[in-house]
Each structure stands twice: as C-alpha cells, then as structure tokens.
Amino acid sequence: MTHLPVAELHLHLEGTLEPETIFELAERNKITLPYSDVDELKALFEFADLQAFLDLYYANMSTLRTAADFAEMTDAYLTRAAIAGVRHAEVFIDPQAHLLRGIALEEVLEGVTSALDASVANHGMSSGLIVSMLRDQSAESAMNVLDGVIALGTPILGIGLDSAEVGHPPSKFVEVYAKARAEGLHLVAHAGEEGPPEYIWEALDLLGVERIDHGIRCMEDERLVERLTAERVPLTVCPLSNVSLKAIGRLSDHPLESMLRRGLNVSVHSDDPSYFGGYIDDNFREVSDALDLDVDDLVTLARNSVTSSFADDVRKAELLAEIAGAAESL
Numbered sequence: 468m469t470h471l472p473v474a475e476l477h478l479h480l481e482g483t484l485e486p487e488t489i490f491e492l493a494e495r496n497k498i499t500l501p502y503s504d505v506d507e508l509k510a511l512f513e514f515a516d517l518q519a520f521l522d523l524y525y526a527n528m529s530t531l532r533t534a535a536d537f538a539e540m541t542d543a544y545l546t547r548a549a550i551a552g553v554r555h556a557e558v559f560i561d562p563q564a565h566l567l568r569g570i571a572l573e574e575v576l577e578g579v580t581s582a583l584d585a586s587v588a589n590h591g592m593s594s595g596l597i598v599s600m601l602r603d604q605s606a607e608s609a610m611n612v613l614d615g616v617i618a619l620g621t622p623i624l625g626i627g628l629d630s631a632e633v634g635h636p637p638s639k640f641v642e643v644y645a646k647a648r649a650e651g652l653h654l655v656a657h658a659g660e661e662g663p664p665e666y667i668w669e670a671l672d673l674l675g676v677e678r679i680d681h682g683i684r685c686m687e688d689e690r691l692v693e694r695l696t697a698e699r700v701p702l703t704v705c706p707l708s709n710v711s712l713k714a715i716g717r718l719s720d721h722p723l724e725s726m727l728r729r730g731l732n733v734s735v736h737s738d739d740p741s742y743f744g745g746y747i748d749d750n751f752r753e754v755s756d757a758l759d760l761d762v763d764d765l766v767t768l769a770r771n772s773v774t775s776s777f778a779d780d781v782r783k784a785e786l787l788a789e790i791a792g793a794a795e796s797l
C-alpha cells in the first residue's frame with residue numbers, strides 16, 4: 468500500500484535509537500553496554516508496563532554524548548519517517564534525561580535542531596521541536612529547562628510532559644505551563660496513557676494544553692469524551708506502543724475504532740518506534756489489519772494528524788491537498 472501523507476505528532480527522538488545504532492554509538496563513545504550484542508538487547512524489548520520500558524529507554528540514552536550524536540539520531544529518524552509518508556514532524560526531546568548525566572542543554576539542542584533545520588532541504592519535510600519535561604522529576608527542574616531553552620534562544624514549537632505518569636499529575640506543572648504559555652509556546656502533555664481520566668481533565672483545565680498525547684483512558688469517562696469531542700481536542704494515539712506497554716491487551720481490543728466512531732479527534736502516531744515494533748506506517752498498517760477501519764477512516768486519521776499539527780495554515784492546506792490526492796489512488 469502506498470502510504471498516505473501524514474503528520475507525525477507523537478514521537479520521542481530517543482525512542483528512535485535502533486539497537487544497531489545503540490551499539491555503534493557505544494563503540495564510538497567508549498561506553499560499555501550491559502548487553503553483549505544486538506540480539507541480547509532486542510530480547511529485552513518485552514515490557515511489563517511503562518516503567519519497565521522507561522528503565523531501558525533511559526539506560527540506552529547513555530550512548531548519546533555529542534551534538535553530532537543527537538544530529539545523527541534525528542536525521543536517521545527523518546530518513547525513516549520520509550519512507551513512512553511523514554510530510555511534517557513535531558518531535559519530542561527529553562533534555563532532563565541528558566542533563567542528569569552531564570550533557571549540556573546546548574549540546575542536545577544544537578544537534579537536534581541542526582538536523583531539523585535541514586528537514587525541508589534533505590527530506591522535503593517540515594518539522595519542529597517540542598521540549599518534553601520529565602514528570603517524575605521536580606517542577607523546579609522542568610522550570611530550569613524551560614528557562615535554559617529561553618536563554619539559549621533555541622526556536623521550539625512548545626513544551627510537553629512525559630515519563631512515569633501515575634503519581635505525577637499535571638497539576639504539579641501548573642507554573643511551568645503558565646510560563647511557557649506567556650512565552651507564546653504551544654502546550655501538549657501525555658495524559659491518560661496509564662494514568663486516570665482525571666489527569667486528562669487536569670491537563671486541559673490546569674495546564675491549558677492544546678493536544679493530549681495518548682488520552683486513551685478518556686473512554687472510561689463519558690463526560691470527558693463529550694468534552695473532548697465538543698472541543699475537538701486532538702488525541703495523539705500510539706496503538707503499537709499501547710500494546711507493547713500493556714495499556715491494551717491486544718491490538719484488536721484497541722479503542723481507536725470506538726474513539727473514531729465517537730467523533731473524537733484522534734490521529735495515529737509511533738511514540739518510540741524502535742522499541743514498540745514500528746514507525747507510523749507500521750502503526751497504520753497494523754491498526755487497519757486488526758480493527759474494522761475502512762479507507763475513509765484512514766484518510767480521517769491522516770487529515771486529523773495535519774489539522775492537529777502546529778503547522779501554519781498554508782502548510783496545512785498543502786498537506787490536506789496531498790492527502791486528498793493520495794486518497795484517490797487508494
């Protein structure tokens with residue numbers, strides 16, 4: 468199947484480090500990994516829950532040291548995403564995970580933005596960066612990152628909130644989000660992945676987010692579904708991730724189809740593709756195989772990804788026209 472043009476809105480750059488790349492980086496940076504080869508590492512890609520994944524995800528980041536490493540990781544993602552049909556990418560980076568192990572914010576941002584700055588020229592893809600705060604770290608730490616990014620003057624699209632969800636509600640970050648809003652930044656947050664529907668309410672009402680990342684647990688709260696539908700709040704759903712992290716038992720039980728039927732503004736994304744079995748094209752193919760989705764549903768998902776993006780109106784119109792063109796030949 469040719470891929471529909473899409474916007475990738477939920478993608479952690481550090482979650483695109485393929486096992487082979489982790490070993491290459493480790494060798495280059497003289498880091499000893501606790502696995503002897505790629506197969507031993509891949510054998511660990513069975514996760515009991517979000518925390519089990521996060522432990523491995525953070526451990527493997529130790530291989531990233533220089534701006535060149537961050538640039539290479541980012542460009543490798545853009546190369547793979549272009550093959551998947553991604554025409555616009557808004558990607559997350561987790562600066563605190565690198566600051567905590569002594570890598571300077573400048574190093575991280577310089578590497579990532581140098582690759583993103585060339586995304587149009589090298590991949591025909593528009594792009595932007597979302598700085599994501601680790602919710603299991605303090606609000607003060609998140610504020611320091613925000614201040615650091617502002618001081619450096621690095622152009623970013625906005626801020627996000629990720630990492631271990633349960634026990635770290637959005638309310639913890641009210642001041643950080645207020646400051647980011649005052650700076651004119653876009654606001655998104657992971658909520659309702661493992662955490663309860665109340666965290667989605669908080670992300671909307673206390674943080675003022677424009678998109679919810681994941682949000683699948685909204686389906687447990689009828690009033691919330693009504694609100695999200697009425698306000699067309701985008702939910703960036705990552706089906707392969709949800710199965711891999713046991714938020715959902717099997718792909719055939721994924722609520723994506725019910726969410727679409729309820730009129731929720733859902734789109735499909737890849738989260739941490741190297742760990743969860745696939746990029747955005749793999750997510751589209753697997754949900755269309757496992758769920759009762761027709762071509763119109765797939766086109767709706769692609770269109771929602773574009774209308775939910777932070778691209779400007781001209782770019783959105785271009786991308787919607789591309790989707791309409793591609794849909795004719797499906």
Ligand SMILES: Nc1ncnc2[nH]cnc12
Nearest residue numbers: 479629630631657738739
């Ligand atoms: N699926 C996910 N949930 C929360 N934090 C993350 N960081 C990277 N992937 C994540």
Ligand SMILES: [Zn+2]
Nearest residue numbers: 629657680738
């Ligand atoms: Zn995520």
